[in-house]
Amino acid sequence: MTDQKKLIEAMFDDAIKLRNADDLAGAHSLLTQLIQQVDPNDKVVLGHSHMQLGLIAQLRGERGEQVVHFQAAVAVLPHSDLASNNLFGALFMAGRFREAYEEIVRLLRITYSPRYGAMFDEPGYGDDLTGELRALYLEARRLLAKRRPAYLKALELLAKRRPS
Numbered sequence: 001m002t003d004q005k006k007l008i009e010a011m012f013d014d015a016i017k018l019r020n021a022d023d024l025a026g027a028h029s030l031l032t033q034l035i036q037q038v039d040p041n042d043k044v045v046l047g048h049s050h051m052q053l054g055l056i057a058q059l060r061g062e063r064g065e066q067v068v069h070f071q072a073a074v075a076v077l078p079h080s081d082l083a084s085n086n087l088f089g090a091l092f093m094a095g096r097f098r099e100a101y102e103e104i105v106r107l108l109r110i111t112y113s114p115r116y117g118a119m120f121d122e123p124g125y126g127d128d129l130t131g132e133l134r135a136l137y138l139e140a141r142r143l144l145a146k147r148r149p150a151y152l153k154a155l156e157l158l159a160k161r162r163p164s
Helices: 003-020 024-037 043-060 063-076 081-093 097-110 114-121 131-161
Strands: none
Touching: 003 024, 003 043, 024 043, 043 063, 043 081, 063 081, 081 097, 081 114, 097 114, 097 131, 114 131
C-alpha cells in the first residue's frame, strides 16, 4: 500500500470518528479534502466518502446536498445496493418520487438488491401507487422476481463453500 493510500484511508477513518463524535463540520471538511485528493480510480473510497457526505447532509437537514452526494456515490459505484438505497431515500424524502422509483429500476436492471427485495416484500407496499409510479413499481417487482432466484442460488453456493 502506498503512502498516499494510507493517508487517504487514515483521513476517511478520522472523518468517521469526527462524525461519530457529532463533529459534522469537521467530518464534512475532512471528507471534502479527501475527495479532492483521492485517486479517481479508487472508486470504493470515493463512493463511500460521497455516501458519508450525503449522510452528514441528511443529519444537517440539507436535502439538496444529500441528493448530490448520493448521486455522486451511485455514479462511482453503480452496482452498490447501499448507494442506490441512500439515493432512493434522499429523493423520496425530497418529494422526488418518480426519480426515486427510477433509481430502484436502474439498479435492478443491473443487479439484485436485497434491500429493495425486503422493501417490496412488506405487505401492502406499493398498493397505494398510481400512474407512472405504479408502472415503475411494477417494473421493479418484475426485475426483483427475475433476479431473485440467481441471487438465492449464489448465496446457497457461498454457504456451501464456507468451512463448518
